[in-house]
Amino acid sequence: MIHAIVFFPLIGFLLAGLFGRSLGAKGSEYVTTGLMLASAFLSWIVFFRVGFSEIEPDTVPVLQWINTGNLTINWAFRIDTLTAVMLVVVNTVSSLVHMYSIGYMHHDPHRPRFFAFLSLFTFAMLALVTSDNLLQMFFGWEGVGLASYLLIGFWYKKPSANAAAIKAFIVNRVGDFGFALGIFGLFVLFGSIEFSTIFANVPEYMANGKDGETVLNFLGYELSRANAITVVCLLLFMGAMGKSAQFLLHTWLPDAMEGPTPVSALIHAATMVTAGVFLVARMSPVFEFSPVALGFVTFIGGTTAIFAASVGLVQNDIKRVIAYSTCSQLGYMFAALGVGAFGAGIFHLFTHAFFKALLFLGAGSVIHAVSDEQDMRRMGGLRTHIPKTYWMMIIGTVALTGLGIPFTPIGTAGFFSKDAIIESVYAGHGLFSNYTFAMLVIAAFFTSFYSWRLIFMTFHGRARASTDVMDHIHESPRVMLLPLYILAAGALFAGIIFAGQFIGHGTHTNHEEWYNVFWRTALFAGESNHILAEFHHVPWLVKLAPFIMMVSGFGLAWLFYIRSPHLPKQLAHQHYGLYKFLLNKWYFDELYDLIFVRPAKWLGRFLWKKGDGWLIDGFGPDGVSARVVDITNRVVKLQSGYVYHYAFAMLIGVAVLLTWSMFGGVS
Secondary structure, eight states: OHHHHHHHHHHHHHHHHHHHHHHHHHHHHHHHHHHHHHHHHHHHHHHHHHHHSSOOOEEEEEEEEEEETTEEEEEEEEESHHHHHHHHHHHHHHHHHHHHHHHHTTTOTTHHHHHHHHHHHHHHHHHHHTBSBHHHHHHHHHHHHHHHHHHHTSSTTSHHHHHHHHHHHHHHHHHHHHHHHHHHHHHHHHSOOBHHHHHHHHHHHHHTOOTTOOOEEETTEEEOHHHHHHHHHHHHHHHHHHHTTOTTSOTHHHHGGGSOHHHHHIIIIISGGGHHHHHHHHTHHHHTTOHHHHHHHHHHHHHHHHHHHHHHTTOOBHHHHHHHHHHHHHHHHHHHHHTTOHHHHHHHHHHHHHHHHHHHHHHHHHHHHTTTOOBGGGOOOOTTTSHHHHHHHHHHHHHHHTOEETTTTEEOHHHHHHHHHHHHHHHOOSTTHHHHHHHHHHHHHHHHHHHHHHHHHHHSSSOOSOHHHHHTOOOOOHHHHHHHHHHHHHHHHHHHHHHHHHHOOTTOTTHHHHHHHHTTTOTTOTHHHHHHHHHTTSOHHHHHHHHHHHHHHHHHHHIIIIIOTTHHHHHHHHTHHHHHHHHTGGGHHHHHIIIIIHHHHHHHHHIIIIIIIIIIIHHTHHHHHHHHHHHHHHHHTTOOOOHHHHHHHHHHHHHHHHHHHHHHHHO
């Protein structure tokens, strides 16, 4: 079964990619979508079998991959609860995106190529989440990077799409460099890159270390066991920062919205950007031995959450608002992982897949309705024109903002998962827990404000689109609406159904038992169980804080965009510097352009003009050829074509010959 789950998307990619012309656009759509639906169905079976039954986690061998020296790596599938969760997330969202794309990409002439790329991306992501070793994970890691590049730049005739694809590829290479170094470091420390070997040996490895013993030399520093584990974890997290668009390596994510909207939903809402979260969760048995690394993860998560949420307050592109929301929610996930609440972080990854994919696909439905317009300032009044899309966006918004009734088991998916993270961070005793708790609470307020701002600007108020656009507004076809309905159900009920398995129910005495059964792999042991026991018992004001922030953000958005629409412009004029700072995304693009891009261009131009042009070519082939040409030009001048010139040259030659003969004879 697991072979079918992983390889069905690969088969779809090969069929649509190699035989797309023979199958035709419709055939490519149906083949790839059908295989994805089958893979998603099988994923849910695995999810319930592994997580809710007595079947023990297992490793399924596929083939022998690498055997060289002391390194032996087999391609195998690691099947445990974490894998089962990721299979459900990846395949459910991907299958719905495939279905949605049948309608959204209906007029595109290159649909076979598009669906082939979607399936390729899904296969790479499945290879990543089912990996049994770090090299296999790195294969999937780079595969989703390649597929992301192809999908972001799918409309390759559009310069901005090409630039966004290149930017995503390059920024991710920075993180991938750290990830690769982390893999090398683990191999040096443990002599293996298989998860089972590393996880089994790390406790004994840390316990048996001698004081001052050097086990790793990194950048000239001799590291002890504890410091080596910290450095390796930080390098792995560097890879996670790039792939999951965390603070400092986040700049590629908003620009990636240049790709088709289904791409945004698939790659940048539910799957690729969660690969970094999956990496840290998978390597949690190693991270738990490095409080410094976990503290850094917590700090970056909290900083990303507040940074991205603040930028989302003023964005006007409907997809960019949701993109920054994704970046912020990923910060929540990493904050949970950093304090050891691994179950809460993965639970938010799980629920976030439903409501964020719903919001992206809903935004695509809006863009489809208003003739590809993405600026919310040119929308408004769409509620009555596309009511089905409107209510789906409302459901996605209430799930994102965490609507629910405090102290009761009634609420949307975000109510359970996001509140659990905030409470876990408060209960955490690691570095930066207090700072991160404050950032997450403020980010919850910002999230509510910009989410409702999007709803009010897009669907309420007066219509700001042109008359021609308003005359052609229409609801999306059923093939696009059906995925929205399914995702809406998940956004509403996933929290109620699965909260007990991911984080336990505070009202039940056996919630830890339920949790331990679900996470039977013992991946999230120790600190995770400690947080699980404490976060249900935080002060009531902490539990109430997300609800207060949600209501406050909604009220302020209603005041600004329904009650007094003139206030946002007035406030922007009064605080123009702050407004421009947020609108320009804290000027990170400009800063990186100044620090990295311009010096790189200057260096490249200098090496081109001076190093290659003046030095190498000037004194090398170009210089030699120039001297030859110069000499031949001078010699050519001797060939005048006049007989008396040639006679004169002959007389000089005879004179020279006689002179040489005379003096030669004398000597």
